[in-house]
Amino acid sequence: MLYVVGTGVYKAQLTQEVIEIIERGDVIYGSASAIEMVKDLFLLEKEKNKKLKEIVNYGKETYLKIIEESRFREVVVLSKGDPMVSGLGTVFSGLILGEKLKIVPGISSVQLALSRLGIDLTDVVVVSAHGKIPELEQELELLDYRDMLVLADRKFDLKKLGRREIIILENLGMNGENIKTGRADTLEIESDYSIIYVKKQV
Amino acid sequence: MLYVVGTGVYKAQLTQEVIEIIERGDVIYGSASAIEMVKDLFLLEKEKNKKLKEIVNYGKETYLKIIEESRFREVVVLSKGDPMVSGLGTVFSGLILGEKLKIVPGISSVQLALSRLGIDLTDVVVVSAHGKIPELEQELELLDYRDMLVLADRKFDLKKLGRREIIILENLGMNGENIKTGRADTLEIESDYSIIYVKKQV
Numbered sequence A, B: 001m002l003y004v005v006g007t008g009v010y011k012a013q014l015t016q017e018v019i020e021i022i023e024r025g026d027v028i029y030g031s032a033s034a035i036e037m038v039k040d041l042f043l044l045e046k047e048k049n050k051k052l053k054e055i056v057n058y059g060k061e062t063y064l065k066i067i068e069e070s071r072f073r074e075v076v077v078l079s080k081g082d083p084m085v086s087g088l089g090t091v092f093s094g095l096i097l098g099e100k101l102k103i104v105p106g107i108s109s110v111q112l113a114l115s116r117l118g119i120d121l122t123d124v125v126v127v128s129a130h131g132k133i134p135e136l137e138q139e140l141e142l143l144d145y146r147d148m149l150v151l152a153d154r155k156f157d158l159k160k161l162g163r164r165e166i167i168i169l170e171n172l173g174m175n176g177e178n179i180k181t182g183r184a185d186t187l188e189i190e191s192d193y194s195i196i197y198v199k200k201q202v
Helices: A016-024 A032-041 A045-051 A060-069 A089-093 A109-117 A133-144 B016-024 B032-041 B045-051 B060-069 B089-093 B109-117 B133-144
Strands: A002-006 A027-030 A052-054 A075-079 A101-104 A124-128 A147-152 A165-170 A178-183 A194-198 B002-006 B027-030 B052-054 B075-079 B101-104 B124-128 B147-152 B165-170 B178-183 B194-198
Touching: A002 A016, A002 A089, A016 A032, A016 A075, A016 A101, A027 A032, A032 A052, A032 A075, A045 A052, A060 A075, A060 A089, A089 A101, A101 B109, A109 A147, A109 A165, A109 A194, A109 B101, A124 A133, A133 A147, B002 B016, B002 B089, B016 B032, B016 B075, B016 B101, B027 B032, B032 B052, B032 B075, B045 B052, B060 B075, B060 B089, B089 B101, B109 B147, B109 B165, B109 B194, B124 B133, B133 B147
Parallel strands: A002 A075, A002 A101, A027 A052, A027 A075, A124 A147, B002 B075, B002 B101, B027 B052, B027 B075, B124 B147
Antiparallel strands: A147 A194, A165 A178, A165 A194, B147 B194, B165 B178, B165 B194
């Protein structure tokens, strides 16, 4: 069985359910920072080294190997935040049958952004700008209908947002959390973990 | 201080962070079912009775009383799922200054729906149909851009979705979880905890 579990953004956001799945798992894959978050769940150094495996090369070949391993063992893949928010959930959903995969939610940075802004998920549209710049133009049309949260990294070109008033939320729930407000043409994105809040066009 | 915390949909979805806030709180407000979810965190019967208070009348008068109480005590309000998904977060954000309010995310039924469907949040738009039928017509225009998740109860009129192919996800994470697929004009909503998945118009 393959479990793709959301760890939340920081350790205290781990759910009971996810902790239990990690503790029960035969092998746990994740990024260095995701592994760091869960390693204290294993008290024995020997067990840590045996079970926790860092994913170094993200890509289809790695995913297929993990899936192959999950035919015989309980395999857990850690996804920082929530697996279904610009995460690994859809990737694995596309590669393995539903009955062999369990995706378990975690708290995402989008939820942190909404709680900081005091805005409901049903009043916004969430856009991922990670490697999808060409499609972004079309996504911006959604600003006619709703406020927008754009998940962005330092490569994101703020010029695409013109002179709109925006809020940039950087490193939410992490070290260096910072929230800054201003016109898009006067601000700069300084973190690869940024969420840009753009108000609906009126 | 006032804490509005998401409990998740079921008990195992409680995060460490939320458990700690509840344990530390002087008084905990919530619906009967939210209180039921957290009552085992208090071992002494006496403490349970003193701290846990069911909200019977939801409305501004109750919210203002809770806010008044939070001036002198650590008050926690439980919000099933996530406070920022058609929840109490925006209500309290509108009534109290940011520095006196901490909103803490929880896992929502929307996240469960996305994990079951294998669809990313950044590919959908989430609409609340709870008591906003007139606005729904306009929201449906968003189907030109994205797939849609509609949070609905039994009062929702499926005719508004015409003859579209839909998936209804009922009671996700609760007793009686059920997922059914078909044309909107042939299905029926049988739970007040339903999410309707509608595919983008092509």
